[in-house]
Amino acid sequence: MLTFKILFIGDNSVGKTTLFKKIVQNEKNKEKVPSLKAEIVKVFRTIQGEEVAFDLYDLPARELLSSPQRTKWYLGADGAFIVFDITKAETFRRVTFWLEQLINYNRKGKIPIVLVGNKIDLRNNPNVRNRTLNPIDAQAFCLRLNRTSARENINNEFFEVSAISGKGLTQLLDALTKNIYKHHKAKK
Numbered sequence: 800m801l802t803f804k805i806l807f808i809g810d811n812s813v814g815k816t817t818l819f820k821k822i823v824q825n826e827k828n829k830e831k832v833p834s835l836k837a838e839i840v841k842v843f844r845t846i847q848g849e850e851v852a853f854d855l856y857d858l859p860a861r862e863l864l865s866s867p868q869r870t871k872w873y874l875g876a877d878g879a880f881i882v883f884d885i886t887k888a889e890t891f892r893r894v895t896f897w898l899e900q901l902i903n904y905n906r907k908g909k910i911p912i913v914l915v916g917n918k919i920d921l922r923n924n925p926n927v928r929n930r931t932l933n934p935i936d937a938q939a940f941c942l943r944l945n946r947t948s949a950r951e952n953i954n955n956e957f958f959e960v961s962a963i964s965g966k967g968l969t970q971l972l973d974a975l976t977k978n979i980y981k982h983h984k985a986k987k
């Protein structure tokens with residue numbers, strides 16, 4: 800079966816694990832893949848009549864920043880969720896860093912990503928001191944990315960979510976899996 804690798808990346812505490820768990824929870828057909836450092840779960844989609852598997856990898860940011868094998872996790876990645884926290888501007892600025900790591904080490908070049916602005920439940924919370932990020936900035940980032948990758952048939956999308964509320968998360972996975980499949984078919 801055609802199998803693709805999807806990474807969850809982004810700064811520490813942006814909510815990757817929370818998002819990963821909620822997405823996986825909604826999947827009926829799934830298999831846990833044993834691994835010491837990463838959480839890996841295989842999920843399935845039927846796309847254009849073909850059954851396709853996707854291995855979802857969740858890793859702590861520190862494993863991807865400072866472990867001796869940090870670069871090996873990117874190897875063979877076909878797509879990624881790049882997550883930031885809308886209440887922490889520096890986690891959005893770091894999206895560029897994560898994207899560069901991904902493209903440098905996957906050995907496949909440009910691949911589709913879904914940019915995720917997480918923690919929107921905090922947007923109107925009076926206890927959040929920092930001004931929350933304007934989604935226009937992330938949309939613009941995505942548009943620029945799409946302009947430079949359209950030739951390779953790569954479509955990148957942006958979503959704002961609350962991993963804690965868990966609403967509408969399946970559509971993130973649907974979008975990324977479709978874009979990965981489309982990119983793969985266009986390469987051949």
Ligand SMILES: Nc1nc2c(ncn2[C@@H]2O[C@H](COP(=O)(O)OP(=O)(O)OP(=O)(O)O)[C@@H](O)[C@H]2O)c(=O)[nH]1
Nearest residue numbers: 810811812813814815816817859860918961962963
């Ligand atoms: N308010 C709110 N908190 C969230 C949301 N998603 C995650 N959190 C909280 O943010 C903290 C960090 O979440 P994690 O999912 O562990 O973050 P992570 O990106 O996996 O962090 P590392 O594994 O250390 O890289 C936890 O306390 C979560 O409960 C969200 O949508 N809204």
Ligand SMILES: [Mg+2]
Nearest residue numbers: 815816858859
């Ligand atoms: Mg984590």
